[in-house]
Amino acid sequence: QYGTMADFEALMAECRKRDIHVITDLVLNHTGNDHVWFTTACEYLKDLPAGAEPSAEECKYVDYYSFAREPGNGWHAIEGSEWYYEGMFSPHMPDLRLENENVRSDIRDIMQFWFDKGVSGFRLDAAKEFYSGSVTRNVEVLNWIQTTAVELKEDAYLVAEVWEDFGAITRYYESQITSIFNFAFGNTGGKLMQVLRAAGNSGTVSTFATALEKADAAYLGANPDYIDAPFLSNHDVGRIAGFCGYDPLKTKLAGAMNLFMSGSAFIYYGEEIGMPGSGNDPSKRAPFFWNDARDNGTTTPPPECELPEEYPFGSLETQMADDNSLWNYYRQAVAIRQALPALSHGRTTAETALNVGCVSAFRKTWNDQAVIVLMNIDTVAASVDLSAYGDWTLAASLSADGNEIVLSDTTLELPAFGTAVLIPSV
Secondary structure (H helix, E strand, C coil), X not given: CCCCHHHHHHHHXXXXXXXXXXXXXXXXCECCCCCHHHHHHHHHHHHCCCCCCCCCCCCHHHHCECEECCCCCCEEECCCCCCEEECCCCCCCCEECCCCHHHHHHHHHHHHHHHHCCCXXXXXXXXXXXXXXXXXXXXXXXXXXXXXXXHHCCCCEEEECCCCCHHHHHHHHHHCCCEEECCCCCCCCCHHHHHHHCCCCHHHHCHHHHHHHHHHHHHHHHCCCCCCECCCCCCCCCCHHHHCCCCHHHHHHHHHHHHCCCCCCCCCCCHHHCCCCCCCHHHHCCCCXXXXXXXXXXXXXXXXXXCCCCCCCCCHHHHXXXXXXXXXXXXXXXXXXXXXXXXXXXXXXXXXCCCCCCEEEEEEEECCEEEEEEEECCCCCEEEECCCCCCEEEEEEECCCCCCCEEECCEEEXXXXXXXXXXXXX
């Protein structure tokens, strides 16, 4: 469905030319029910005499999955037998027993296969469901995966999907996994959207900087080498533009809030042009809107995908021609992030003296570098007194509404949803 191995190898070759690193999805919670491991085990069980116990010596794959004669919650019948199997997500997705050493040996071989193809690491799907309800066992599995990956490739990058709150994510970092998607800040219920929805409410806006500081300290305490993985939306949820009600200013600032968090910031394709996307899963994964001629260069939608009738921010082609477009705003934000490494690498603390009213202010330090980020999370302009920051200067700015961000003497003028980045003068 995704093309041939030759296609993949060609993709990797082109990425290497551009110094683009590729990570692939690694689904370890389950296989498909048509996988040879599972079908072999099922055929073996069907042939067992009634009442006989299965033997891994006769068929090693019966120990790859959980089989029983009595079903539990999330278990499914093997047609034509007295046996049931565990498949918490779906009957099409039988769960693997990740404590099995043969399973782990095969997983190690799978990782080696993809490393040999040139991938730099993996996204670990559904990591909290390896053993549903058991953080302790999941942490052990993640620790084994992390250890194994870096044995095979010293600089392997792993990011785990742990759809949980702040406290649980902190516990999962005890596995020493490189990264975990920061669901505490992302998605429609995360801290970032809570703050944006409360634009103009100083009591809520002021908590963004302090939440960044708290999360950084907690994650760092669990794993001193952690790399945060902030995101806005993904393939399982609606898109960020919809969360923001297609408000262009809020949608822009959401992008900056995500990209100016430390770590490996993820952009779900289409966020940078404000694509809609909600409803069933295929609709959340609609083709990228390259140009207004939808039949020219746009990928064929997956089955059951309902394409939007309207794209509020226009196609990529349209936005490339507009200096004030969301796409050009993202380009500026990425350029600033690249130019000031403390933005992506720095430890974060709330800048208490400036984190006032609806201006969210936080400092980042990395090696001998430091930046202060100020975001006006309000529908009206704000003036910030920088008289106590005479040795700092305006290094970069992002305007959401097109009005200029100006530092005059010791006063910083921030328009609605504007962002400024300060660096030391010397």
